[in-house]
Amino acid sequence: MTTFEPIPEPHLTPPRAGQVPALQLKNVGKSFGSVIALRDISLHVDSGTVTCVLGDNGAGKSTLIKILSGVHQPSEGEFLVAGEPASFGSPRDALGAGIATVFQDLATVPLMSVWRNFFLGNEPRLGFGPVKFLDTTKAKRICREELLAMGIDIRDLEQPVGTLSGGERQAVAIARAVYFGAKVLILDEPTSALGVKQSGVVLRYIINARDRGVAVVFITHNPHHAHMVGDRFYLLNRGRMTNEFERKTVTREELVKAMAGGAELEALAHELEGSAVR
Amino acid sequence: MSASTATPTDERLVSTSTLTRLLRRPELGALMGAVVVYAMFSVADTTGKFATVVGGARWTDSASTVGIVAVPVALLMIAGEFDLSSGVMVGSSGLFCGLLTTEYSVPMWPAILLTFAFAAGIGLINGWLVMLTGLPSFIVTLAMFFSLRGINLGVTKALTDTVRVAGVDQVDGFSSAEKIFGSTFWSGYDFRVAVIWWVAITLLATTVLTKSRFGNWIYAVGGDQNAARNTGVPVRRTKITLFVMTSMAAALVGIIDLTRLHSMQAGQGIGDEFQFIIAAVVGGCLLTGGFGSAIGSSIGASIIGMAFIGIAYAGWNTDWSYLFLGVILFAAVLVNTFISKRASGAKK
Numbered sequence: 001m002t003t004f005e006p007i008p009e010p011h012l013t014p015p016r017a018g019q020v021p022a023l024q025l026k027n028v029g030k031s032f033g034s035v036i037a038l039r040d041i042s043l044h045v046d047s048g049t050v051t052c053v054l055g056d057n058g059a060g061k062s063t064l065i066k067i068l069s070g071v072h073q074p075s076e077g078e079f080l081v082a083g084e085p086a087s088f089g090s091p092r093d094a095l096g097a098g099i100a101t102v103f104q105d106l107a108t109v110p111l112m113s114v115w116r117n118f119f120l121g122n123e124p125r126l127g128f129g130p131v132k133f134l135d136t137t138k139a140k141r142i143c144r145e146e147l148l149a150m151g152i153d154i155r156d157l158e159q160p161v162g163t164l165s166g167g168e169r170q171a172v173a174i175a176r177a178v179y180f181g182a183k184v185l186i187l188d189e190p191t192s193a194l195g196v197k198q199s200g201v202v203l204r205y206i207i208n209a210r211d212r213g214v215a216v217v218f219i220t221h222n223p224h225h226a227h228m229v230g231d232r233f234y235l236l237n238r239g240r241m242t243n244e245f246e247r248k249t250v251t252r253e254e255l256v257k258a259m260a261g262g263a264e265l266e267a268l269a270h271e272l273e274g275s276a277v278r
Numbered sequence: 279m280s281a282s283t284a285t286p287t288d289e290r291l292v293s294t295s296t297l298t299r300l301l302r303r304p305e306l307g308a309l310m311g312a313v314v315v316y317a318m319f320s321v322a323d324t325t326g327k328f329a330t331v332v333g334g335a336r337w338t339d340s341a342s343t344v345g346i347v348a349v350p351v352a353l354l355m356i357a358g359e360f361d362l363s364s365g366v367m368v369g370s371s372g373l374f375c376g377l378l379t380t381e382y383s384v385p386m387w388p389a390i391l392l393t394f395a396f397a398a399g400i401g402l403i404n405g406w407l408v409m410l411t412g413l414p415s416f417i418v419t420l421a422m423f424f425s426l427r428g429i430n431l432g433v434t435k436a437l438t439d440t441v442r443v444a445g446v447d448q449v450d451g452f453s454s455a456e457k458i459f460g461s462t463f464w465s466g467y468d469f470r471v472a473v474i475w476w477v478a479i480t481l482l483a484t485t486v487l488t489k490s491r492f493g494n495w496i497y498a499v500g501g502d503q504n505a506a507r508n509t510g511v512p513v514r515r516t517k518i519t520l521f522v523m524t525s526m527a528a529a530l531v532g533i534i535d536l537t538r539l540h541s542m543q544a545g546q547g548i549g550d551e552f553q554f555i556i557a558a559v560v561g562g563c564l565l566t567g568g569f570g571s572a573i574g575s576s577i578g579a580s581i582i583g584m585a586f587i588g589i590a591y592a593g594w595n596t597d598w599s600y601l602f603l604g605v606i607l608f609a610a611v612l613v614n615t616f617i618s619k620r621a622s623g624a625k626k
Binding site: 091092095107108109110111112116118120121122124125132133134136212 | 488493497498501506509569
């Protein structure tokens with residue numbers, strides 16, 4: 001058997017002194033009929049930090065995101081936002097509370113221009129009474145400024161989002177969430193479909209968002225990416241929180257090992273080596 | 279402004295030349311097509327009138343009643359939906375207005391208001407059914423098309439014992455309604471007043487599409503409905519509003535036809551829905567939604583108008599007009615596909 005870090009009991013490491021966590025789950029569970037998707041999940045997310053949730057396929061990451069973003073309601077446990085109990089009926093409610101989620105499919109419309117996508121659903125308008133027009137100049141200016149602040153320099157704001165690279169599209173979605181007052185930014189596998197270089201670009205946007213005081217929740221199955229930017233790490237496995245690390249106390253190797261279920265990986269390595277020798 | 283003026287000459291902007299920008303416009307293909315069709319019929323013309331103001335009055339007359347509905351149909355297609363009942367709605371609303379005035383002696387203007395309310399109601403039903411059932415709008419509005427077609431004939435026959443409503447010109451207020459909907463202007467050339475409606479609706483729709491929040495939503499719900507919903511766009515409201523607008527535009531044409539012909543056939547408008555869709559597609563609307571323009575759709579309507587009038591002026595057998603429409607539709611889709619590929623390819 002492997003020797004995991006002893007799981008701290010209770011799971012909760014105390015929040016930073018004098019700071020209320022932007023987001024906190026206490027013993028949250030979620031079941032769909034007889035299927036228990038999540039059990040006894042406790043975590044807290046602080047402003048200005050990156051919290052990574054790691055897990056393999058089927059670990060319950062998607063369910064956790066959906067609870068955090070208001071798509072699902074937890075079956076049990078407590079969900080606190082800035083210390084207050086919260087219950088969201090829809091993603092729109094969560095958005096209202098400052099929790100923005102950048103889903104894997106990004107929520108951008110490929111055929112629409114960058115600036116139109118940036119302001120989609122929150123268009124700035126000018127005019128009197130019922131006759132109002134889009135404030136195109138302002139929209140484009142803000143869009144350019146915000147993208148530059150995230151370190152992305154779009155060539156042409158009129159170009160359709162579909163013609164941007166995957167990393168750039170992530171950046172547009174992240175910059176949009178940050179601009180519209182996200183206090184908590186949930187990123188669902190933002191690097192999973194990207195190449196090495198583009199992943200690096202997205203990781204930098206994550207750091208930029210963190211530096212602007214946003215509490216970032218970074219959901220991934222890539223421990224290498226997580227270790228580069230994360231301040232705290234939660235490991236999910238089969239619907240349970242199996243481990244929790246602070247950045248100071250964990251090396252990347254430990255994280256990879258814990259994530260891959262250490263022994264299994266070692267056994268696999270032996271098996272592969274064995275077959276290679278033969 | 280500071281950010282954009284700070285980088286006035288971004289060297290990477292070379293890649294988006296004026297040509298690429300132009301190619302990205304959905305109406306470009308339609309405009310080129312219109313020029314070709316206009317030139318062709320000017321040459322083929324045997325009466326010497328096609329390329330004159332008189333000829334212009336004739337083909338804009340034909341194009342206007344197509345364009346008035348084709349423009350909202352285009353918006354609906356950009357939003358990713360079809361309305362196959364838009365043609366028969368022209369007949370339904372004309373009959374509704376005609377029967378109210380002749381059979382129930384409602385004065386003309388209240389009857390017109392009731393007709394628009396009726397059309398809005400039909401549009402609302404279309405929209406609600408599409409959003410509620412999640413069925414393709416193609417099916418829902420096809421069902422509406424056949425239902426209305428049956429109702430038109432059934433009700434007209436039951437109330438008048440014929441298949442047409444006549445005698446509308448005897449109704450109180452008809453002459454003032456005729457002035458607004460069915461008359462002509464610019465005497466000597468006699469442009470139809472419907473042309474003004476058409477141009478006004480095109481300008482209004484273009485403004486809405488490019489300059490308003492609602493226009494942004496139209497592109498968004500057609501481009502990616504889930505993404506639109508995730509960013510907080512009211513998908514349902516946007517689409518239902520467009521169904522209502524399409525239906526009301528069809529009612530406008532119904533009233534234009536009624537005041538102009540002074541009567542209404544029970545079969546009026548059937549088949550026109552495809553002309554509206556052809557105009558929208560020729561004008562650059564993608565069948566999959568998310569792309570297109572109102573002006574393009576109007577240019578598409580112009581091509582249809584020119585074709586109908588041009589074929590007659592050329593002395594050809596008008597039985598062939600629909601063949602021409604078929605070829606035009608196919609060519610337009612081919613050109614548009616090619617252009618949009620070029621536009622996105624040229625970006626790299």
